[in-house]
Amino acid sequence: MKNLHKILVLLSFAMIISCTDDSKNPLPDFEASQGAFIRFVDEVAPPTVSFAVPAEASFSLPIEDVNGNTSSYTLDLIATVGGNIATVEDFITIDSFPATLTISAQMIADALGVPLNSLGFGDNFAFQAEAVRNDGVAFTGQIPVFDGDTGILSGGNTSANLLTGVYRNAMAFNFTFACPQFEISELVGNYDVTTNLLVGGLGLSDPDPTREVVLGPGANQITVVGGSLGFVGGDDLVVNVDTSTGALSLGAEGLAFPVGAGGIGFDSDYGAFAASPAGLALNCTADTTLTMPVTLTCCGGVWTLVLTKQ
Numbered sequence: 001m002k003n004l005h006k007i008l009v010l011l012s013f014a015m016i017i018s019c020t021d022d023s024k025n026p027l028p029d030f031e032a033s034q035g036a037f038i039r040f041v042d043e044v045a046p047p048t049v050s051f052a053v054p055a056e057a058s059f060s061l062p063i064e065d066v067n068g069n070t071s072s073y074t075l076d077l078i079a080t081v082g083g084n085i086a087t088v089e090d091f092i093t094i095d096s097f098p099a100t101l102t103i104s105a106q107m108i109a110d111a112l113g114v115p116l117n118s119l120g121f122g123d124n125f126a127f128q129a130e131a132v133r134n135d136g137v138a139f140t141g142q143i144p145v146f147d148g149d150t151g152i153l154s155g156g157n158t159s160a161n162l163l164t165g166v167y168r169n170a171m172a173f174n175f176t177f178a179c180p181q182f183e184i185s186e187l188v189g190n191y192d193v194t195t196n197l198l199v200g201g202l203g204l205s206d207p208d209p210t211r212e213v214v215l216g217p218g219a220n221q222i223t224v225v226g227g228s229l230g231f232v233g234g235d236d237l238v239v240n241v242d243t244s245t246g247a248l249s250l251g252a253e254g255l256a257f258p259v260g261a262g263g264i265g266f267d268s269d270y271g272a273f274a275a276s277p278a279g280l281a282l283n284c285t286a287d288t289t290l291t292m293p294v295t296l297t298c299c300g301g302v303w304t305l306v307l308t309k310q
Contacts, residue, residue: 035139036070036131038063040168041098047278048245051105051123051177054116058104063170065097070131073097073170078126079112081119086112091127101170103127105177119177122282122289126174141171174276178246179284186283187222187241188213191290195306198228198294204262211307213290221251227270228294228305232261237270237305239292241281248279248292256296268298277304 041062051057063073077091088111094101108125109116129141193209212225220241227237235254242248250272259267273279274293282289288309293302 034067034069036073036133036137037066037139038070038073038097038129038131038170039066040064040101040170042168044168044275045170045173046175046245047275048178048247048280049105049175050180050245051119051121052180054105054119057177058102058107059175060100060102063094063097063099063101069134070097071095071134072132074130074132075127076130077108077111078128079108080124080126081112081114082123088112121177121179121284124174124176127172129171131171139171141169174278176278176280176282178280179282181244182246182283184220184222184241184243185215187281187288187290188215189288190310191307192310193305194289194308195304196228197301197303198256198305201301201303202257202262202264202299204229204232204257204264210310213307218251224290224292224305224307227254227256228303229257229261233258234261237292237294239279239290246281246283248281248290249273256294256298266298268296271295271297274302277302283309 041064043061045061046059049057049059065073072093072095074090074094075092077088079086079088091107091111092101092103103125105119106116109119127141130138131140132138189212191211191213193206193211196206196209198204199206206229214223214225215221216223217238218240220243222239222241224237224239227234233255234257237254238251240249240251250270254270256268256270257264259265261267272295274295277291277293279293280289280291282291290307292305292307294305295302
C-alpha cells in the first residue's frame with residue numbers, strides 16, 4: 001500500500017512538472033500544438049503614418065515566425081477611405097521568415113484601384129492576417145467566439161491576449177493617415193461630444209455633451225475640462241499630444257468618476273489609452289477631431305471619447 005501511495009505521488013509530481021514546463025510551449029495558449037504566429041521583431045505597428053507627403057507615406061518593419069512553423073503569411077486589407085469601407089483580400093503574402101513587412105500609401109492605392117490623391121488625412125487601414133502552419137492549418141488574426149446557445153465556436157483561432165501590443169503581434173493591426181505637424185495651440189477650443197461610450201455603458205448619462213480643451217499642464221499636453229464625465233465629480237482628462245504624428249495618450253492619473261455617479265457603487269481612475277482605436281488628433285480635416293480610447297481601472301473594455309471642434 002505504501003508503494004502504491006509512492007507511485008501515485010510520483011505520477012502526480014511528474015504531471016505537475018510536465019504541465020508547468022514553459023520551455024515546451026512558448027505560446028501556452030496553443031497547448032497541444034503550437035500555432036502559427038507572426039509578430040514584429042522590435043516594435044508594434046505604428047498607429048499613425050504621416051500623409052504630409054503622400055508618395056512617401058509608408059512604414060517598414062521586420063517580422064518573424066515565432067514558432068518556426070509558418071509556411072505563409074497573408075494580409076487582408078480593410079480600408080476606410082472618406083467614410084467608405086473596402087476590403088482587399090490577399091493584399092500581401094510572405095512565405096519566408098524573417099522578413100521585412102512594408103506597407104505604403106501607393107501600395108494601398110494600387111490595391112484599391114484608385115489614384116493616390118484619392119486617399120486622405122484620417123483614412124484608416126486595418127490589416128488581418130492568416131498564418132498557415134506547415135501542416136496546412138490556418139491561424140487568423142481574430143479571437144474565437146463561442147456561442148453558448150448553439151455550442152458553436154466561430155471567428156478566428158488566435159487567443160485574445162496574443163493580439164495585444166505586449167506580443168508585438170503582426171496578426172491584427174491598423175493605422176491612420178496623420179496630419180502634418182501642427183502647433184498644439186491649434187487644438188484649444190470648444191468641442192461637441194460626438195462619441196462617449198461611457199454614456200449608457202455604465203448607466204451614466206451626459207446632460208451637457210460639450211467640452212472645453214485648454215493647454216497644459218505640461219508643454220506637450222492638453223486638458224479636456226470635465227474629462228469623460230466630469231459633471232458627476234470626475235477629474236479633468238490630461239492628454240499627451242505628439243504634434244508630429246497626432247498621437248494622443250493618457251497624460252496623468254485621474255478619477256474618471258466617483259462612487260455614486262449614476263448610482264454606481266464604485267469609482268474608477270483612467271487607465272492608459274487603448275491601442276485600438278488609436279488615440280489621435282486630426283486637425284487638417286473638415287472638422288478637428290480628438291479620438292481618445294479611454295480605459296478604466298475598474299473595468300475592462302475601451303470607453304472611447306470623441307470630440308469634434310465647434
